[in-house]
Amino acid sequence: MSETSAPAEANPLLKAWHTPFETPPFAEILPEHFLPAFEQAFADHSAEVAAITHDPTQPDFDNTITAMERSGRLLSKVAAVFYDLVSAHSNPQILEIDKEVSLRMARHWNPIMMNAVLFGRIAMLHEKRAKLGLTGEQLRLLERTYTRFHRAGAGLDEAAKVRMAEINERLAHLGTSFSHHLLGDEQDWFMELGEADRAGLSDTFVAAAKAAAEERGMAGKAIVTLSRSSVEPFLQSSESRDLREKVYKAFTARGDNGNSNDNNETIVEILKLREERAGILGYPTYAAYRLEDSMAKTPEAVRGLLERVWKPARARALADRDALQALIAEEGGNFSLAPWDWRHYAEKLRQRRANFDDSAIKPYLVLDHMIEAAFDCATRLFGITFEERKDIPVWHPDVRVWEVKDRAGQHKALFYGDYFARPSKRSGAWMTSLRDQERLDAEVAPLVINVCNFAKGADGAPSLLSPDDARTLFHEFGHGLHGMLSDVTYPSLSGTSVFTDFVELPSQLYEHWQERPEVLQRFARHYQTGEPLPDDLLKRFLAARKFNQGFATVEFVSSALVDLEFHTQPAAACGDVRAFERRELEKIGMPAEISLRHRPTQFGHIFSGDHYASGYYSYMWSEVMDADAFGAFEEAGDIFDPATAKRLHDDIYSSGGSRDPEEAYIAFRGREPEPDALLRRRGLLETPEVA
Incomplete structure (x- = not known):
């Protein structure tokens, strides 16, 4: 070197x-x-x-x-x-x-x-x-x-191995370049908010915007960054349509600006090399290669699930679109609903239909309290306890560490929480580890990490989470539990070393506890008064959960379908990434007022590496299982039912990759998952309400 x-x-x-x-x-x-x-x-x-x-x-x-x-x-x-x-x-x-x-x-x-x-x-x-x-x-x-x-x-024969090695090296370089480009665009952009630019923004958002500015050496100012936790609440709350448009376009243009961080050519080369690699190994497409080693097995099975969800989700989204356009007209707006308007007017419609808005509950979703809630649920389900340690070295002063102990009080793991957005961190949220559990030669305790990008409170004020942020915290902690509760012998089978369309089950399943009244009544307390979440607000929050699910589902499923098409169609058809994206969205009837959750040039899941390539559907495949799995606790009449929790621990969270995932799920649930559980959870089995 x-x-x-x-x-x-x-x-x-x-x-x-x-x-x-x-x-x-x-x-x-x-x-x-x-x-x-x-x-x-x-x-x-x-x-x-x-x-x-x-x-x-x-x-x-x-x-x-x-x-x-x-x-x-x-x-x-x-x-x-x-x-x-x-x-x-x-x-x-x-x-x-x-x-x-x-x-x-x-x-x-x-x-x-090789x-x-x-x-x-x-x-x-x-x-x-x-x-x-x-x-x-x-x-x-x-x-x-x-x-x-x-x-x-x-x-393979030697000639094929030489070519495979060349492809692997080039793909490694391209994946790294993709993620560096994306980080570069995110670091380079911010929008300063003057006093006149803050109409509609909550005090907590402005405080977070000031903290973001301070993080960039702009003390005394307030900025919107391209972190999702900054962009989405701004689009939801800001009264300035021009600024919403500016932020939305910057967010969706990441990696697609024709500058040194542009990812279009990178994507084209990645797709050509993946196609060639699949061909060398004897597969007709990269998706066929990738999905053979998954629960889904085939592109056809994936497409079947996604299309089953797409139809009711699109119908719901179109009905909501008409209701949002009617609301604009009612307010005297002389414009057509655009993607940068959707969240703003959806929030107004939710306030009208469900008498609820995120800003009302946010003061009760204090980061520290939600961390306590995640820990308490794990204690009640699995008997593990958490004690904060101040003597563990960390990579940034914001990182916190807890020692995890089992029921007998023995050391089980360390859990690192790195919760706040900063310019040195890539966007999104993830779980990883510094060391995995194993006991091949000796008992090795894992070092598990959760990384998020929440907005930090300004001037020492606590960080307040949106409902989506709180759900993300529980999601990543569910992954963390998969690593911390791992109980296998061999390192290669430890923790999250499972199929990608199974790895999201422990994380998405854990989200259910965050939204339960039993949990919120204890841990959702006002950051200033300490008062618990009022019963009336709790009821309105729970009633509003299925609102805007057409939008959320369309946003996700369209991204998963585009991912699948990138890897099933010939790479030559993807030579113009923007044209390919437009063509595929037209084919599925994508509402013009909704954009992909991840446009191709910022789709790190599938282009920063190949872990989720052809596999973004995995979240939805796992959601079929998680919606069905939580039903086991509901049927038991107790969301902390000891017998159900023990099966969950033994068959799902602790077994890592040591058994076939389908076998593991059936061992826990007693049967295969019931697919309509996903549609019920998202409220998509009901007839859309047409304005």
Whole structure:
């Protein structure tokens, strides 16, 4: 690598960590430490894999599969810290290093995943797996290992492997470029709010806008940024149609501005390379390749679910559109409803129909109280407890850490919460880990992270969440529980190492508790008075939950359909990304007043890497299960029913990837999920109300 190497003994990434629970000593870790650490980690891992590959003894589970599970520990350790900083607290130096690391990572893994000798050992074991006397978890690990190598191209001829390696390297570079471009556009743009620009904005929004300005070195000013937690409440509340349009267009144009951060050409090349890779592996399309290793199995199954939801969602959205246009006319507006108007007038319509608006409940959704609520639900369901620790090193002063203990009071995990938006953090919300649970050689407790982009309160005031923010907090904490409650032997099966259309089940299921009266009555308290959420407001909030679900569902399903079409149609058809987007939206009858939740040039889920490529539908596939799964608690008559919670823990949250997900779900629920549960939850089985 090009970076000057620091002596190994001076590099904190290459030393034992004498910190509480052997956590990363972030204050000691500098950008220049990463390249030498990766260099050492790649060398160590390559040597470990070579020893397995050339082991002269007959292949068995221990000297091949278990040995592979033991390999690469230093690489996992270094990469976890690095990618946490890349996403949550980057700087120009870190982002520059990321470009080189992504290329080196591809060059490191290609020869491993396409190693014919190593694959021969794995295939031999896989062929006689029924006679090896393996446990259920070991059998699952062998099957997943074989599948992973097979799908990476380990069985290809040498010429095909060379081309696959080239494709993988280029895709790694392009995915990194895509995310850097998106971050660049988000960092470069803000809109200052003068006194005259604040009509309709709540005091809490203005306070958050001032905190955002201070974060950018503009103390005393107030700004809107391109963080979703800034954009959406502005579009909802601002009385200035011109400013709403300006913010909306900046938000939806990220990555599509014809500047150095433009992602259009990047997308075209990514799609061509993915198509070529799928063809080399014998699949007709990238979606066919990608979905074979999922619960859905085929593009046709995915399209079937999405189209089933699309029809009632679109009908509801069109009925709502007409009602919003009527409201504009009633107010004397002489314009047609536009995408930057929808949230604003939908909020007015909700206030009229449900006598509820977000600003009324927001003072009761204090971030700290919602964190307590998430913890309390986990305690009541699973017996784990949370105690804040001030002695754990963190990557930014805003990050908080809690020690998690089990029912017996034994250490279970550490949970890091990084909740506030800042320029050094990419947009969105996610869960990741600095260390995964396993017990291959010793009990290893996980270090689990939740990252969000909530607006910080100004001048020491508490951060107040919108209902969507509060739901996001519970969603990511559900992912966090999947990591913290993991109880498996092998690292590759730990926590969230499951199919993408199953991984959203634990997170989306956990959202249900956030909106329950039993939870809100205890934890929704006014940030100034401490008064609990009034019963009347609670009832109106619960009654309003299904409002605007046509919009929300159309916004999501259209994005999932565009993702699917990008990866089922020939890449040549996608040469003009904007034209492709327009064509696909016309094909499905997308209402002109609603835009995709993620336009292609900012669709990091599918273009920053391939984890969700052809897989954005996963949230909805999982929602079928989560809506049905929560019904088990409702049928028990207690949302904390101990017997149901124990099944949920044992079959879903703790089992990681150690069993087939369909089998795991049936073990919990006693049957397959009932698809209409999703439509009922979103209120889409009812006849649309036409104005």
